[in-house]
Amino acid sequence: MSSVVDEVSRPQKPGFGFFAGSTTRSLVGGLSAAAAWSMVAALTAFWPDKPESDWAYTGHFAAACGALALALALGAFAGVRFTVFQRLQRLSPWLFALALFLAAWEAATAKLGLLPLPFFPPPQAIVEVVIEDWGRLVAGIFASARLLATGYFLGAAAGFVIGVAIGWSRLAGYWIHPILRFIGPLPATAWLPLAFFVFPSSFSASIFLIALATGFPVTVLTWSGVAGVNSAYYDIARTLGATQRFLVLKVAIPAAMPHVFVGLFMGLGNSFAVLVVAEMLGVKAGLGWYLQWAQGWAAYANMYAALLLMAFLCSGLITLLFRLRDRLLSWQKGLVRW
Amino acid sequence: MVAATASDYPVGGSTLTLREVSHRFDLEGQPLPVLDRISLQVGRGEFVALLGPSGCGKSTLLRLVAGLDTPTAGSLLTEGREIKGPDPSRVVVFQDPTLYPWRTVWSNVALGLEARGLLRTHRGRIEDALRLVGLTGFANAYPHQLSGGMAQRAALARALVNDPKLLILDEPLGQLDSLTRITMQGELVSLWQRAGFTALLVTHDVEEALFLAGRVIVLSQRPACIKAEITNARPYPRHRGDPHLADLRHQVLAQLGLDANW
Numbered sequence: 001m002s003s004v005v006d007e008v009s010r011p012q013k014p015g016f017g018f019f020a021g022s023t024t025r026s027l028v029g030g031l032s033a034a035a036a037w038s039m040v041a042a043l044t045a046f047w048p049d050k051p052e053s054d055w056a057y058t059g060h061f062a063a064a065c066g067a068l069a070l071a072l073a074l075g076a077f078a079g080v081r082f083t084v085f086q087r088l089q090r091l092s093p094w095l096f097a098l099a100l101f102l103a104a105w106e107a108a109t110a111k112l113g114l115l116p117l118p119f120f121p122p123p124q125a126i127v128e129v130v131i132e133d134w135g136r137l138v139a140g141i142f143a144s145a146r147l148l149a150t151g152y153f154l155g156a157a158a159g160f161v162i163g164v165a166i167g168w169s170r171l172a173g174y175w176i177h178p179i180l181r182f183i184g185p186l187p188a189t190a191w192l193p194l195a196f197f198v199f200p201s202s203f204s205a206s207i208f209l210i211a212l213a214t215g216f217p218v219t220v221l222t223w224s225g226v227a228g229v230n231s232a233y234y235d236i237a238r239t240l241g242a243t244q245r246f247l248v249l250k251v252a253i254p255a256a257m258p259h260v261f262v263g264l265f266m267g268l269g270n271s272f273a274v275l276v277v278a279e280m281l282g283v284k285a286g287l288g289w290y291l292q293w294a295q296g297w298a299a300y301a302n303m304y305a306a307l308l309l310m311a312f313l314c315s316g317l318i319t320l321l322f323r324l325r326d327r328l329l330s331w332q333k334g335l336v337r338w
Numbered sequence: 339m340v341a342a343t344a345s346d347y348p349v350g351g352s353t354l355t356l357r358e359v360s361h362r363f364d365l366e367g368q369p370l371p372v373l374d375r376i377s378l379q380v381g382r383g384e385f386v387a388l389l390g391p392s393g394c395g396k397s398t399l400l401r402l403v404a405g406l407d408t409p410t411a412g413s414l415l416t417e418g419r420e421i422k423g424p425d426p427s428r429v430v431v432f433q434d435p436t437l438y439p440w441r442t443v444w445s446n447v448a449l450g451l452e453a454r455g456l457l458r459t460h461r462g463r464i465e466d467a468l469r470l471v472g473l474t475g476f477a478n479a480y481p482h483q484l485s486g487g488m489a490q491r492a493a494l495a496r497a498l499v500n501d502p503k504l505l506i507l508d509e510p511l512g513q514l515d516s517l518t519r520i521t522m523q524g525e526l527v528s529l530w531q532r533a534g535f536t537a538l539l540v541t542h543d544v545e546e547a548l549f550l551a552g553r554v555i556v557l558s559q560r561p562a563c564i565k566a567e568i569t570n571a572r573p574y575p576r577h578r579g580d581p582h583l584a585d586l587r588h589q590v591l592a593q594l595g596l597d598a599n600w
Contacts (some may be wrong), residue, residue, distance in 0.1 A: 329440075
């Protein structure tokens with residue numbers, strides 16, 4: 001009886017007759033994406049810009065879109081032969097949508113001038129920024145990455161050690177817990193004015209602020225992880241002859257790791273926010289400073305370019321953290337895929 | 339398999355003496371007595387079962403023997419020396435296997451050796467213990483990949499790898515399905531016969547106690563005191579259909595006030 005119900009209620013995969021094969025679907029998907037990108041290229045190249053506007057790199061942008069279209073078409077045809085390229089099929093709908101978005105953007109800015117300038121430059125203006133100002137952008141990425149990495153690492157390490165200490169030792173808990181409760185919830189940016197005159201340089205002040213922003217969630221989550229360890233784990237280890245050191249390093253800490261990673265994740269998010277504020281207000285370098293500087297000159301295309309890079313940087317770092325977690329906590333069931 | 343009688347204990351286990359052991363908990367300032375002057379003498383290599391209604395304090399008694407808690411009054415001795423804390427010669431197998439989920443089966447079993455710094459010299463014992471419980475092919479599996487019976491076998495291997503003198507079994511088969519349970523009971527007997535440790539089993543299953551133990555101690559309701567002691571001299575391996583075991587079962591149930599159900 002139940003098997004009959006199963007047969008009936010099982011959702012049918014959409015079938016398109018001869019399109020149903022995965023090879024054919026991959027080909028169709030790839031070619032549609034390629035067509036969409038050729039459309040962007042054609043629209044950019046052949047539709048004249050709004051009169052009195054002067055965008056350099058319009059041709060470059062069109063050529064880049066055309067090249068991408070060509071590559072997608074080749075990939076789609078290669079997919080007929082090599083299954084590796086068929087995996088691109090998953091991306092096809094996104095590539096298609098992205099092309100539509102760019103086409104709309106191009107039309108609304110350079111071609112029709114519907115959006116006010118200088119706030120909404122066309123895509124080729126951003127291409128222009130990347131080509132002409134890449135030196136400053138790369139320097140900005142390095143400056144931001146250096147500041148963030150130092151602050152985050154120090155904050156995460158301190159938070160981890162303090163969290164384990166509070167979770168494990170009653171004495172540490174007695175002295176640190178009230179401080180944590182009182183100062184922890186204060187946004188790290190509130191320390192900014194103080195930090196900039198207490199610390200010898202704006203760089204070290206920013207490291208302190210980023211470490212503070214990272215450290216608080218890492219501390220709290222590590223602490224709750226250690227405090228929440230199943231007491232039977234300790235009983236087992238103790239009857240097998242474990243020392244205190246073993247109980248901390250080999251029982252409490254590994255058992256708390258899933259919590260620690262939640263803390264590291266939250267800390268990373270906090271650290272991005274503080275990084276940008278610190279760069280805007282004190283450190284005269286980095287992507288945050290570039291954003292501020294570009295806005296000051298009303299160079300909005302530069303601002304968008306920096307925002308885009310910043311998004312790549314932050315998203316890349318979060319991905320890295322999740323990869324690390326997937327690797328270290330592969331024993332856990334039901335991990336969220338990033 | 340060598341047929342051993344209950345009086346013919348294998349050597350290698352340790353003795354256990356309980357002298358007037360009493361214990362109580364503090365529940366919001368109210369004292370809650372759980373153990374009432376329990377005295378017991380367990381010989382080298384003996385298999386003793388503690389049988390009692392659930393919540394009577396059996397597990398508390400085992401925690402005291404393991405050295406995880408100290409009694410409110412009385413003393414516990416092993417080999418004539420007072421039990422002051424946990425020691426790897428007295429290993430507990432809990433009702434829940436409590437394997438560490440972040441370790442593979444192999445490193446779970448390695449836990450005791452690692453904790454005592456013996457991993458390098460006694461590495462080979464882990465393979466032996468895994469073979470003993472029939473988990474050789476699962477050394478690299480994680481606990482969440484094991485069935486309940488396999489997890490409990492792994493927990494048993496984790497205890498046996500330390501070559502305990504006294505194995506403390508806290509309803510170790512309580513959560514298994516009845517078929518796995520019957521198999522594991524047989525395996526427990528042959529392990530005990532081969533390794534020669536003293537075994538102290540807590541259970542509320544009368545058949546299990548009679549199938550495994552040479553002596554069954556019947557405990558009362560909380561606060562637990564010893565109500566009766568029943569010697570079971572049937573030779574190993576025992577058979578579940580043995581009419582003599584059925585007689586003993588009747589006696590035990592009578593002690594527990596359940597003979598009306600017989």
